[in-house]
Amino acid sequence: MTRxxxxxKSSSDxxxxxDEIPHRYDLMNDVLTVGITRLWRxxxxxxxxPRKGMRILDLAAGTGTSSAALAEQGAHVVAADFSNGMxxxxxxxxxxxxxxxxxxxxxxxxxFEDNSFDAATISFGLRNVDRPQVALAEMLRVTKPGGxxxxxxFSTPAAAIRAPYTWYSRQVLPRVAGLVTGSKQxxxxxxxxxxxxxxxxxxxRWMREAGFERVAYRNLTxxxxxxxxxxxxxxxxxxxxxxxxxxxxxxxxxxxxxAAAKKSxxxAAAKxxxxxxxxxxxxxxxxxxxxxxxxxxxxxxxAAQPATKAKDNG
Numbered sequence: 001m002t003r004x005x006x007x008x009k010s011s012s013d014x015x016x017x018x019d020e021i022p023h024r025y026d027l028m029n030d031v032l033t034v035g036i037t038r039l040w041r042x043x044x045x046x047x048x049x050p051r052k053g054m055r056i057l058d059l060a061a062g063t064g065t066s067s068a069a070l071a072e073q074g075a076h077v078v079a080a081d082f083s084n085g086m087x088x089x090x091x092x093x094x095x096x097x098x099x100x101x102x103x104x105x106x107x108x109x110x111x112f113e114d115n116s117f118d119a120a121t122i123s124f125g126l127r128n129v130d131r132p133q134v135a136l137a138e139m140l141r142v143t144k145p146g147g148x149x150x151x152x153x154f155s156t157p158a159a160a161i162r163a164p165y166t167w168y169s170r171q172v173l174p175r176v177a178g179l180v181t182g183s184k185q186x187x188x189x190x191x192x193x194x195x196x197x198x199x200x201x202x203x204x205r206w207m208r209e210a211g212f213e214r215v216a217y218r219n220l221t222x223x224x225x226x227x228x229x230x231x232x233x234x235x236x237x238x239x240x241x242x243x244x245x246x247x248x249x250x251x252x253x254x255x256x257x258x259a260a261a262k263k264s265x266x267x268a269a270a271k272x273x274x275x276x277x278x279x280x281x282x283x284x285x286x287x288x289x290x291x292x293x294x295x296x297x298x299x300x301x302x303a304a305q306p307a308t309k310a311k312d313n314g
Contacts, residue, residue: 006192009130011082011106017186018062019085026065028180028187032173040220040227041069044123044152047229050075054118057142059107059135060125064090064100070121071099078117080105081125107135115144123152124225127197136210146234149212155219155226156199165224169194200226 004013018025029037044066050056052074058067061079063086071077079094080103081087087102094100105111107122107129120139129135139149157165169191177187198206200217203226207215212230219226 004189006189006196009128009193011130014128015083017189018081018083021186022063022083022085022089024180025086026063028177031180032176036221036224040152040225041066041123043220043227044121044150045069045073047150047152047227048119048121048148050119055116057110057112057117057120057139059105059110059120059122059139060128061102062086062090062125064094064102066121066123067100068094068097071097075099075118077101078103078112080107080110082106108138110138110142112142114141116142117147118144119147119149121150121152124154126151126153127193133206133210136206136212140211140232143232145232147232149207149230149232151203151207151228152220152225153203153228154194154197155203155223157223158219161222161224166195200228203228 004010004017021028048056048070050070050073054075056070056075056077058064058070058077058079059081061067061077061081062083064079067077067079067090076099078101079087079090081090082105084104087104090100091102094102103111107125108131120143122135122139126132126135136149143149156162173191174187200219200223204215204217207228207230211233213233215228215230217226217228
């Protein structure tokens, strides 16, 4: 079989690997984790909080096991994956389940419109993406403002169990997987991706950098896996309109000021009254000087007022 490079994670190589192990993939996960993956799935579903009428994206859905758990709550689930082998197996297992729709998709370039889903989730698949931060941005894009994104992924275990866990994952896991599925190389690759995957705070930072708010995480089984959650900002959809309003304000104020300037011209006319008295004087230039001074001072004041208000509104 094709063994992907754990560093480059070529999408074609990774999908080809999963194409060869769909039939016993879920069984193998249960065996290797002694059934703990079922508890992790329950925790993930609770974190997504599916409800009737919701449209949920289950990315890297594989055979649709997690999708079925989400659909049980009445939600419509789009089970997306880049392995046709996994999708074919999922369609067979979930045949007749009208709440699940299987779709081929690349996590870094999702074939969905903006704001298409009420929530999105990915379980044990983000670390197999060659550009995980791009995938996070894509999940943000396709989820509606205010919607949540939940990530369940292997992570960094607590120090007390780190050494025995590492020994088990390197020595026992690939050998048992090879006996059950005949694909020892696949589980060697998966173990390498687990060891290279960043810790919990780093993934949380990636989510915040992608644009998620209220990002939080909690460990599952002493940190062997971790559940991360973030929300799409509610202001995301209103941002363009807000920017237009903000840019319109400075334009509206200069238009209002000329009207004020006209009013300020009245005092200048009033102060020019002494000019009539000055006509009696021999000096013909005397009326021009008083008229110039009053008009110069009001002109300076309106120029200062817009500058002050612009700072207040900034």
